[in-house]
Amino acid sequence: MIQEFIELHGARENNLKNVSLRIPKRKITIFTGVSGSGKSSIVFDTIASEAQRQLYENFSMFVRNFLPRYAQPDADSIENLNMPIVVDQKRMGGGSHSTVGTITDIYTVLRLLFSKIGQPYVGHYNVFSFNDPQGMCPECNGIGRKLGVDLEKFLDMSKSLNEGAILFGAYGVGKWDWNFLTESGLFDNDKKLEDYTEEELDRLLYSPPFKVKTDMGANSINLTFEGIIAKFTRKYITTDIKTYSERTQKQVEPYITTGPCRACKGTRLSQTTLSCKINGYNIAEMAAMEAGELVHVIRQVDDTAAQSMVETLTERLQHLVDIGLEYLSLNRETDTLSGGESQRVKIVKHLSSSLSDVMYIFDEPSVGLHPRDVHRLNDLLQKLRDKGNTVIVVEHDPDVIKVADHIVDVGPLAGTHGGTIVYEGSFDGLLQADTVTGNHMQHAMRLKETFRKPSGQLAIKNAKVNNLQNLDVDIPTGVLTVVTGVAGSGKSSLINETLLHQHADAIVIDQSEVGANSRSTPATYTGMMDEIRKDFAKANKVSQSLFSFNSEGACENCQGLGVVYISLAFLDEAKTPCEVCGGKRFKDEVLEYKLNGKSIADVLSMTVEEALGYFTNKKILNTLQAMNDVGLNYLSLGQPLSTLSGGECQRIKLASELHKGGSIYVMDEPTTGLHMSDTSQLLEVINRIVDNGNTVVVIEHNLDIIKNADWIIDMGPEGGHKGGQILFEGTPKDLLSLDTSYTAQFLRSDLQ
Ligand code: ADP
Ligand code: ADP
Ligand code: ZN
Ligand code: ZN
Numbered sequence: 001m002i003q004e005f006i007e008l009h010g011a012r013e014n015n016l017k018n019v020s021l022r023i024p025k026r027k028i029t030i031f032t033g034v035s036g037s038g039k040s041s042i043v044f045d046t047i048a049s050e051a052q053r054q055l056y057e058n059f060s061m062f063v064r065n066f067l068p069r070y071a072q073p074d075a076d077s078i079e080n081l082n083m084p085i086v087v088d089q090k091r092m093g094g095g096s097h098s099t100v101g102t103i104t105d106i107y108t109v110l111r112l113l114f115s116k117i118g119q120p121y122v123g124h125y126n127v128f129s130f131n132d133p134q135g136m137c138p139e140c141n142g143i144g145r146k147l148g149v150d151l152e153k154f155l156d157m158s159k160s161l162n163e164g165a166i167l168f169g170a171y172g173v174g175k176w177d178w179n180f181l182t183e184s185g186l187f188d189n190d191k192k193l194e195d196y197t198e199e200e201l202d203r204l205l206y207s208p209p210f211k212v213k214t215d216m217g218a219n220s221i222n223l224t225f226e227g228i229i230a231k232f233t234r235k236y237i238t239t240d241i242k243t244y245s246e247r248t249q250k251q252v253e254p255y256i257t258t259g260p261c262r263a264c265k266g267t268r269l270s271q272t273t274l275s276c277k278i279n280g281y282n283i284a285e286m287a288a289m290e291a292g293e294l295v296h297v298i299r300q301v302d303d304t305a306a307q308s309m310v311e312t313l314t315e316r317l318q319h320l321v322d323i324g325l326e327y328l329s330l331n332r333e334t335d336t337l338s339g340g341e342s343q344r345v346k347i348v349k350h351l352s353s354s355l356s357d358v359m360y361i362f363d364e365p366s367v368g369l370h371p372r373d374v375h376r377l378n379d380l381l382q383k384l385r386d387k388g389n390t391v392i393v394v395e396h397d398p399d400v401i402k403v404a405d406h407i408v409d410v411g412p413l414a415g416t417h418g419g420t421i422v423y424e425g426s427f428d429g430l431l432q433a434d435t436v437t438g439n440h441m442q443h444a445m446r447l448k449e450t451f452r453k454p455s456g457q458l459a460i461k462n463a464k465v466n467n468l469q470n471l472d473v474d475i476p477t478g479v480l481t482v483v484t485g486v487a488g489s490g491k492s493s494l495i496n497e498t499l500l501h502q503h504a505d506a507i508v509i510d511q512s513e514v515g516a517n518s519r520s521t522p523a524t525y526t527g528m529m530d531e532i533r534k535d536f537a538k539a540n541k542v543s544q545s546l547f548s549f550n551s552e553g554a555c556e557n558c559q560g561l562g563v564v565y566i567s568l569a570f571l572d573e574a575k576t577p578c579e580v581c582g583g584k585r586f587k588d589e590v591l592e593y594k595l596n597g598k599s600i601a602d603v604l605s606m607t608v609e610e611a612l613g614y615f616t617n618k619k620i621l622n623t624l625q626a627m628n629d630v631g632l633n634y635l636s637l638g639q640p641l642s643t644l645s646g647g648e649c650q651r652i653k654l655a656s657e658l659h660k661g662g663s664i665y666v667m668d669e670p671t672t673g674l675h676m677s678d679t680s681q682l683l684e685v686i687n688r689i690v691d692n693g694n695t696v697v698v699i700e701h702n703l704d705i706i707k708n709a710d711w712i713i714d715m716g717p718e719g720g721h722k723g724g725q726i727l728f729e730g731t732p733k734d735l736l737s738l739d740t741s742y743t744a745q746f747l748r749s750d751l752q
Contacts, residue, residue, distance in 0.1 A: 006047070006359075006390070010076030014041040015419035023047075025082070026357075027405035028381055028391045032430075032437045033422075034675040035647050036414030036634055039394045040363075044086070046073045047392070048361050051084035082359040082390055087346045089339035089363055097131055097142070100337075101287055101330030104349050106316050110330070113301070113309045114283050118276040128276075128283050130268035137270050139263035147237050148259035149229050157194040165193045166228065168255055183214050184225055205229040267331075284331070290720045291317050292326030319348045323380055324373035327467075327488030327720025338492070339511075339672075340368025347380060356388035366397040367672050370486040370701050371746040378403045396675050398441055402427055409437045415607060415634025440676035445703075447751060451710040451731050452479040452690065458503055458664070466493040467724035474729075475499065477664070477695040479710035480686060484700065484743040485727070488719025491699045495666060499697065506664040506697075507657055511650045511672060514641050519550055519560055523604065523637040526656050528623045535617055536600055540593040547600045553590040555581035585638075604638030611637060626655040629688070631681040647673025654685060664695045671702040679704050703750045706743070707732055714743050 005022040012018060015038050023029050031039040050073050101107030115125030127135040136142030159165040161182055162173070170177045182189045187204060196204070207227035214223050226234075236244070236252045244252070260266035267274065267284030274282045278301060286294055295317040301310050320328065323344045328337075337345065343365055350360070365377055378400060385391050385405075395401060407430050409423035423433040430438050454476030463471040468490050475481055483491045500506055514525055523529040529548070537544040546553035549560030558564050558578035562585040577583040584591060584601035591599040596614065598606075606614065608627045615621055627635065630651040635644075644652065650670055657665070670686075671679050679702060687708075690696050698705060706712065712735050714728040727741050728734075736751075738744040 004080065006081055007077070007079045008042075008046065008075065009078075011042060011046045011078075012074040013045040014038065015415055016041050016046070017419040019419070019421060021408060021421055021424065023390070023392065023408075024406050025080075025390045026385065026388055028385050028393065028403060029406045029408060030393045030395050030401050030404035031408050031410060032396065032401060032675070033410035033418070034414050034436055035631070035645065035673055035678045037410040037412075037418035037675075038420075039410050040645065041419075042408075042410065043361060043392055043394055044363070046075055046078065047081070047359075048084050048086050049073050050075070050078045051081040051359060052086075054081060055083060082357055084359045084361060085350060085355075086361045087343055087350065087363075087365070089343045089367060098334045099287075099330060100320075100328050100332045100334060100345055103334055103345060104316060104320070105352065106313065106320075107287065107330050109309055109313050109316070110283060110286060113306055113313065114276055114278060116309065117301075117303050117306045118278050118283075120276060122272050122276045127273050128269070135269055135273050137261060137264035137268055140261035140268070142268045144261055144264065144266040144268040145258045146261045147256055148262075149232055149237070150255050150257040150259075151229075153257075154229070154232075154255050155193060158192060160192050161187060161189045163192075168228075168232070169251060171228065180214060180223060180225075181228075184212050184223075185214070186212065186225065203227065287331040288329050290327050290329050291320040292720070294330070295321060316348070316352050319351045319380075320345075322376050323347060324369055324376050324487055324719075327718070327723070338368055340366075340669075341487070343367070344377075351380065351383065357390075359390045359392065360384055362391070362393045362395075364395055364397075364673060365393065366395060366400050367669065368487055368701070370484075370742060371399065371703065371750075372486055372742040374399045396671075396673075398676075401430070401441075409433065409435050411435055411437070413634070414631075415636075417634060436677050437675065444750060445680075445707055447707045447732060447736075447747075448709070449733075451733075454479050454711070455693075458499065458695070460494070460498055460502060463494055463498040465497045466490065467721055468493050468498070469724045471724075471726060473713065473726060475695070475697060475713070476711050478690070478693060479695070480690050480708065481695075481697045481711045481713060482700050482706050482709035483697065483713045483715065484706060485715030485723070486719055486742055489715040489717075489723035490725075491715055492668065493724075494713075494715065495697060495699055496668065500666060503664060506666050507660075509650060509653050509657065509665060509667045509670065511647065511668075514644070514649045514652060518640065518642065520641040521604070521638045522608075522627070522632075522635055522641070522652060525641060525652060526623045526627070528620050528637070531617055531620045532600070532603060535615075535620075536593060536595050539595045542593065546590050546593070547586075549585045553586050553600075555585055555587055557581065558585070560585045605636055607634055607636050609633040623655070626658045627652070629658070630655045630685050631678055645673055647678070651682070651685075654689075658685070658689065661693045664697070665689060667696070667698045669699055669701070671700065671705060676704070683708050703747060706747060707751075712743075714738075714741050716741065716743075 004025040006025065007022055009020045010018045019042060031043055033039050053072065099107065111125050111128035114128050126132040129135045130142040140146045154168050156165050156167055164173045171181065172178060193201065205227045206229055208230065209224050209226040211222050212225045213220060237256060241249055241252065269284055274284055276282060279297065281297065286297065289297065295314060298310060298313050298317065320326065325341065325344055366374055369377060374397060381391055381393065381403060401407065404427060407425060407427060408421060409430065411418050411422040412435065422435045423430060423438065431441055432438065455478030457474040458477060460471065460473045460475065471494065483495055485491050500508065523532065533544045533547040536547045545551045554560030555578060557580035562578055562581065562583040564576060564578050586601055591601055608624050612624050612628060632648065632651055632655065670682060674682060683705065686696055700706060709732050712728065712730060712732055713726060714735065716723055716725065716727045717740065728738055735741065735744050736748060
């Protein structure tokens with residue numbers, strides 16, 4: 001068969017310098033290169049964008065009006081494209097009705113299965129849908145959650161009634177409601193609530209109203225007792241709280257929260273629907289099982305009438321397991337998935353389709369995967385290729401890069417120092433290539449030998465969130481701690497949901513977007529812009545506000561954006577440089593004012609590197625140096641923040657936090673989007689932060705980060721209910737000798 005190619009000529013998006021290349025069809029091509037070198041500019045901004053545009057050209061004008069718009073990428077020609085499917089790490093929204101089961105269509109098939117062979121028969125299949133009025137729980141309308149009482153705020157389980165176990169004000173010791181409760185003779189007033197039997201607690205909290213004879217003072221009177229939560233719910237939740245005085249509303253609101261619906265126990269389905277079972281399980285119980293368990297349960301369904309459904313279900317569930325998501329359940333809401341989990345769920349969705357000859361484009365699919373599970377991802381990429389698809393991947397993990405049929409290395413460095421192709425060819429060839437990627441692949445990082453001494457401990461007590469098995473852990477302060485373990489083992493539950501709750505003053509450095517509005521830039525975000533405006537104002541003896549593109553100095557035509565959006569009915573919206581200021585964003589008269597020979601527009605188009613040689617202001621230089629230190633020397637001061645990648649967002653946050661001392665920093669997979677050489681640079685920054693007296697806690701799979709930890713907390717042994725335990729706490733050196741840990745195993749093989 002003749003090898004066909006996607007042909008790209010003269011691509012110039014962002015930093016690309018007239019890039020031309022050929023991508024083999026029906027093969028796996030992996031793009032590598034330092035962060036900011038131009039990989040996304042080629043793959044997403046040029047190839048995917050043009051393919052999407054060509055696809056939409058086929059639709060009528062009417063339909064096109066409802067689709068996102070794509071301008072033609074800046075390139076001489078892009079030919080021979082296939083239909084694109086972009087599988088990215090964008091979190092899936094979709095609201096509370098979107099789950100892993102619905103998004104992968106697995107739940108649809110499960111519903112069909114129940115309507116066909118479930119016993120007793122309860123109706124045509126819509127009754128198994130919580131989106132359908134027939135099937136949804138009438139109490140919560142299929143949401144699964146309702147306003148309820150925050151029991152943790154309402155009760156102190158470690159106390160007795162006499163000690164003031166009920167924290168809600170009206171039941172304060174000595175108050176009327178408390179008197180009645182303790183005089184009622186219904187409860188043991190000295191027993192701690194945590195020692196109550198289930199029945200006693202149920203009576204205290206949820207009992208329906210009944211009459212009791214009570215000795216209040218000298219008199220014996222008949223009063224009505226009602227469970228305290230039941231009463232609170234009736235008074236303040238079922239009744240519109242707005243009918244009470246503002247003072248009462250303020251007192252009551254802290255105790256109200258959204259919790260699982262008590263009628264359907266969060267399953268969202270009506271009682272009739274829940275009575276229908278297969279092999280003893282109802283549909284909600286199946287949807288709550290981890291995929292790895294459910295696939296076994298489904299395999300045991302033996303009914304000729306349902307054979308093809310069982311096969312379909314088994315195959316799709318097996319895909320979830322194969323890609324390392326065996327710990328997810330079908331009822332898991334998609335907006336609670338991490339970026340990496342979202343991307344893998346999307347891959348599963350596509351594997352079930354029978355499409356071929358399409359172009360799949362992935363953005364770092366290894367994110368969130370432990371080294372143990374990377375081979376599973378590789379298998380799936382190869383499966384997609386073997387179905388006759390073209391697979392294009394941006395990736396930094398050497399274990400994924402290995403499976404490429406063809407590699408394109410972009411560089412040599414980032415920004416203006418990148419934008420060219422430095423190597424094209426096989427994996428073996430890359431190992432010989434004298435490029436940043438090639439060099440890093442040849443030299444594995446060494447294990448650290450000496451470890452910092454902790455200055456103290458942060459104690460985590462009774463951690464029980466999600467799958468955590470009531471853990472007590474001490475996190476050492478003043479050192480670099482890395483939390484490891486396979487996906488789903490409980491790392492985020494321990495750090496993001498427990499440590500951050502118990503020690504709320506920690507600084508979280510994540511990859512979420514930083515741009516507050518379309519005018520935000522690195523200069524405004526880091527606070528440097530205020531100093532720049534002061535310097536310009538002082539040098540020219542005019543007002544500072546002239547030099548802000550949010551105010552009077554801004555070009556009036558584009559309001560300081562530098563571009564204008566033209567949208568005409570039935571035509572694609574186009575973004576064009578502003579005619580008045582030519583993209584400079586300021587009024588002409590403002591550009592007359594100079595600082596050391598440069599206008600404000602000249603300054604904003606400088607890169608960090610150039611600006612370091614231009615400014616003399618100490619504060620500005622410190623900020624620029626911090627940006628340089630986190631590897632953002634190629635970024636221009638005025639580049640819109642909305643165009644930064646996740647990795648770049650994370651590093652700009654780091655740069656603005658660098659100078660602080662005595663704080664706790666928490667980072668979740670900071671190497672996402674980073675090349676091996678960027679990772680070394682990030683490590684230097686992290687080390688500097690720790691050396692300034694800070695505590696850094698990092699969740700990571702990246703072995704180079706693990707090798708540089710002072711302290712490792714390894715979680716496992718597996719994901720989901722088979723995880724949630726601490727396997728190891730100690731230095732990476734001691735971890736090496738541990739037999740039971742996957743992390744130890746992969747660390748050993750990497751060091752060989
Ligand atoms: P990579 O994917 O290799 O990390 P990118 O293709 O995202 O690199 O970026 C290449 C360069 O182009 C970087 O300097 C980046 O900051 C810059 N860049 C990316 N998008 C834009 C944009 N919309 N406007 C201006 N510069 C951009
Ligand atoms: P890790 O960070 O190690 O990948 P997580 O802490 O995210 O692991 O997950 C641990 C377990 O808790 C998994 O079984 C996961 O599916 C479950 N889990 C995590 N977040 C949620 C959530 N918001 N709702 C329900 N289950 C969750
Ligand atoms: Zn309900
Ligand atoms: Zn303008």
